[in-house]
Amino acid sequence: MTYDSSAPPSFLSATVTQLRALEAEVQALQAEAAQARALFQDAPHPAFLLSDQGRIVEVNAQGAALLGSTPALLRGRPLVGAVTPDSQSAFTSLLGRVLGGQGAPHSEVSFAGPDGQPLEMVLTASLHVRADGVRLCQISAADVTAFKAAHQTLLATTQGLEQELRHQTARFRQLGEEFRDVMLVAERELGTALTRAQNLLTLLERQTEPDDRQRSLGHVAAAVQHTQGLLTSLKGYMQARMIRARLRPVDLNRVLREVLKDLEPLQSDRDIHLPSVLLPTLLGDHQVFQIILHEYFANALKFTRTRPQTQLRLRVQETQSEYWIGLEDNGIGFNMRQKEKAFELFGRLHPAEQYEGTGLGLAVVRRLCERFGGRAWGEGKVEQGATFWFAWPKEPKPE
Incomplete structure (x- = not known):
């Protein structure tokens, strides 16, 4: 700019004043821009400035860390590429609403984190129009992954x-x-x-x-x-x-020894044949197994007492999910058409005058088995003996 030396001093003084005011205004604008840039760069959350095509114009350090890259490498890349496929439509919709001035600046999307794990983010977007009229979308992201996981x-x-x-x-x-x-x-x-x-x-x-x-x-x-x-x-x-059942490994061989000792009065003066069989260790409650085996053996001894020799045999079968434990006898047996009655409350298959008992024992056995997801049933033929079974799950789930 050239100045007319012949201009009056007052005019020159006014011009200098205007120039200084303009320079101060420019400095103030530069300071504001620097402050805004600093606020953007130092924001505690990931921040992005996107073009109307969704490409990254600027990104702060937090945003670059979110995408596992650097600001220099990210500029010009579409941000939608960092969003998981199932969230891309929501992100594109958010961008379109903000740039179109339609409001609704919030959305929840998932980003693909640097380790490949999805990060749940809440995006807050706003419209930014530059002095040259270019419309930009500023996005701030808040990581809510931990919150959603806790939720x-x-x-x-x-x-x-x-x-x-x-x-x-x-x-x-x-x-x-x-x-x-x-x-x-x-x-x-x-x-x-x-x-x-x-x-x-x-x-x-x-x-x-x-x-x-x-x-x-x-x-x-x-x-x-x-x-x-x-x-x-x-x-x-x-x-x-x-019974407040407690799950723990139980050796049925030990339970059997305790039950036979308890039933010794029913075995006196009798010829009883019981071959030795190795029983499994089951996950369950010791007292529950005692009740089951006690009832089965007491029944077998009761309904074989008319036989010259009592023949008992323990049977063990294993399936993919259960153990089947059965006690076979050579007693008076029963009609299979009445097999369910044996496990009913006060269910009796034989006259009380001939065989004592109240008909509650087998009902208790069935209900105890069912408490752990197991089963109990009987098989027999009249005068040809009976076998009473219980199936116990390998992974019981007590009620």
Whole structure:
């Protein structure tokens, strides 16, 4: 610029003042630009400045680290290439809305992290128009991967608790129905036994002959004994159903030795043949296995006592998911058409006058097996013996 030396001093002074003001304004603009650039570069979150075609015009250090590269290598590259395929449509939609001035500047997308693992990001976008009219999209990204993972964990935990609550509610309902049925059947059985005892006592009052009275007293004693047996069985049933089972490896050979020792009174003065068989170690509860084997052996000894020699045989079978343990005997057997009755509450396959018992033992066995995801059943033929089995899962899931 040239100045007219002939211009009056006042004009020159005004021009200098204008120039200095303009220079100050330019410096202020440069300072603001530098400050804005610094704010962009030093932002704590990844930040991108994109062209209207979605290419990176500028990226800060956090953004470059997110993409596992450097700002110099990233400039000019489309940011959508760093977004996972399932999030690209959401990202493109966000970019179009912002550049089109349609608002809705937030979106959630997934970036492919440097290690290949997806990173969940919340993008906040805004429109930036340069002085030359070029429209740019500024994007700030917040990593919410950990938050979403924690949310998913919490959701899964909540769903698991809800499922467990439904399971426990169903189990308590089932137990309530079962105990109600037990009480109804027990009331009937006890009522029958007590009515019989009362009738015998009434008959006894009318009898005068000593022999008749003695026989009636014997019948009364048997009825009372049967009633006591029912009460004892009910108590045992309730205790067995309320066992707090604990899963641990249990050696069935050790359990068998304990059961046979406990049943020694039933074996006295009898010819009993039981070949030795190696039993497996199962994951379960020691007390539960004791109850099962005790009931099976007590039944076998009861229904073979009319045989000159008692033949017992343990049988073991293994499947992919279960162990089958069976006890075979040469007793009186049963009709297979009644096989389910043996496991019903107070179910009896033989007359009480000939074979004592309340008919609760096998019902307890089945319910204990079912608590762990197992099963119990029987096979037999009339006068040709019986085999009672229980199947135990290799990975039990107790209720």
